[in-house]
Amino acid sequence: MIDLTLAEIAAAMNGRLVIGGSVDSVSADTIVSGESQTDSREVKAGQIFFARRGEETDGHLFVAKAVDAGAALLVVEREVDDRVPQIVVADATIALGQLATAVVHRVRAAGELTIVGITGSNGKTTTKNLVAAMAERRGSSVASEKSFNNEVGGPLTMLRVQQDTRTLVAEMGASAEGEIARLTAMAPPSIGVVLTVGLAHAGEFGGIETTFRTKSEMVRDLPDSAVAVLNRDDPHVSRMAELTQARVRWFGLHPEAHVRASDIDSDAAGTRFTLHIDGESAPVNFHVLGEHHVTNALAAATVGHELGLSLGEIVDSLQSATKAARWRMEVMGGRDGVTIVNDAYNASPDSMAAGIRTLAQIRKPDGRSVAVLGAMSELGEYSIEEHIRIGLQAVRLRINELVVVGKEARQLHISAINEGSWDGESVFFEEQDEAFDYLMSTLQPNDTVLVKSSNSAGLRFLGDRLGEAFA
Known part of the structure; x- marks a missing residue:
């Protein structure tokens, strides 16, 4: 962050600056320039810690950890640890955005x-x-x-x-x-x-x-x-x-x-x-x-x-560019010619369909295509329809084997077997460990494996395990 005084930071977020009695050699003119954090585990010396209230926890519970880690300033919604300066605001999340707005405006103007x-x-x-x-x-x-x-x-x-x-x-x-x-x-x-x-x-x-x-x-x-x-x-x-x-x-x-x-x-x-x-x-x-x-x-x-x-x-x-990003069409493996494509950070119907098309295109002539698929989240009323569509697509693109993981994705498996084009080429497991053991016992030399799911389904970790196993 650019250099700003405590007074300037407080003004940017309409906050009240509090400098406790145990704070030495600090005034409203003291400059802070460290990065901002909302996770106390990420705080380093000289940084600003924003104590946000989330759906599951309250950042104020971790103020002491942030201070112990070297936080130079706390942005809080009530006065807490007085070992470092605090700016008290109505809403720490809104204050975070207000400070960002002020910093960007100042840099852009200059x-x-x-x-x-x-x-x-x-x-x-x-x-x-x-x-x-x-x-x-x-x-x-x-x-x-x-x-x-x-x-x-x-x-x-x-x-x-x-x-x-x-x-x-x-x-x-x-x-x-x-x-x-x-x-x-x-x-x-x-x-x-x-x-x-x-x-x-x-x-x-x-x-x-x-x-x-x-x-x-x-x-x-x-x-x-x-x-x-x-x-x-x-x-x-x-x-x-x-x-x-x-x-x-x-x-x-x-x-x-x-x-x-x-x-x-x-x-x-x-x-x-x-x-x-x-x-x-x-x-x-x-x-x-x-x-x-x-x-x-x-x-x-x-x-x-x-x-x-x-x-x-x-x-x-x-x-x-060598890869899109971590867990995005990330190519792993290599032993026995087995290629693992870990694309399980996110999955929408469009990206799931694109991943399956890519798998069909890159399958080696002397190997099989294996799609390891989990649930696509946040689809609401479209969820069943879109999982059915992906199951049909896997069959129609002649993916050699479909491994469906997680009960939220079961409709995808049912869709594939109902298509009637296969005889046992789609299998279902509720747990990742079961799917991993199955794949380790059935994958063949030169197979190409796509691992794809929404982040919440967690199949990226299964992809990592397969990538390491075939490294």
Whole structure:
């Protein structure tokens, strides 16, 4: 974070500064510049600890641990440990966002900060990582860590900005209407990216039209000096061009896209395609597995072009990427020719379908395709229908074996066996340990295995175990 006095921090969040009697050599003019944390286990010396009240716990219970770890400032909703200065606020989560807003505004007013906001039902983290790598080529940059994209993770990322930061790459997610608007108000994007509008989180949003309205918050308030980077292949995203004052830049496979791909070819080593940007073309050897990630690469390339990178720099950056992100089409294994593709960090119907298509494409001629699938969460009323659809797809793409794990995904298994095309090629286990033992006893040389589920199903850990077993 930039240097701010305790008084300035308190003013930014409309808080009351309290300096206890046991605090020596500290005044309202004392400067704090450490990062902010909401988890006491992550606190390091000189940092700010925000004692948030969550659904399951209360950050005030962990104040002492934060102070013991070296916290220089506490943001609290009631006075607590007086060993360090405290700022008392009405709501610590709101205060976190207020401080982030103030820091971003100050840096932007004093320097050349470009803010890139990225949202979409699928592909946010992968695209964010690709854009962040390109942004590094133009100077100091800050990007969301992991999947920090909500009312807490977003501000924590923004508060890492320094005076010399040239680019802030912010992943912006939502589980309800208004959340992306709040994030964009904290850090108004110069470049707003919308990737897809799909059924991810449909149970929370209540339907595709609500998802459309929520994701369109990214571009609705962009000024005419900003750029809206939109997916020309997604009909819902395409509609957003009518809702923004910003200059629109299309990406996708559509011939009207300003940044597009052709000649796409995929295998277990990655994806090759020709990249076209405003009349220039170049081949790309993209090492990230799965044709669906070409869309993310095109979005990143569009942003890179807007940031001033040349076609050659964009291609070099894309070719330097080795994987999308941890647990996202992560290639593991190798012993006996067995390939494990661990893609179990998130799963929506669209990404699950894309993963199964990729598995069918990359299966080795002398090996089998094995799909280890768990539940897709947060689908609400669409859950049964979408699990049925994925089971049918696995059969129709001739996946050699389907291993379904977890009772929440049982409908997927039932759908596959009801299709009638198989005879015992779909099996079901309630527990991961049972599935692991089964796979270890049945996998054959040169098999290709996709492990895919929503984060809550936890199959990423099963994928890790298989990857280590066949390392």
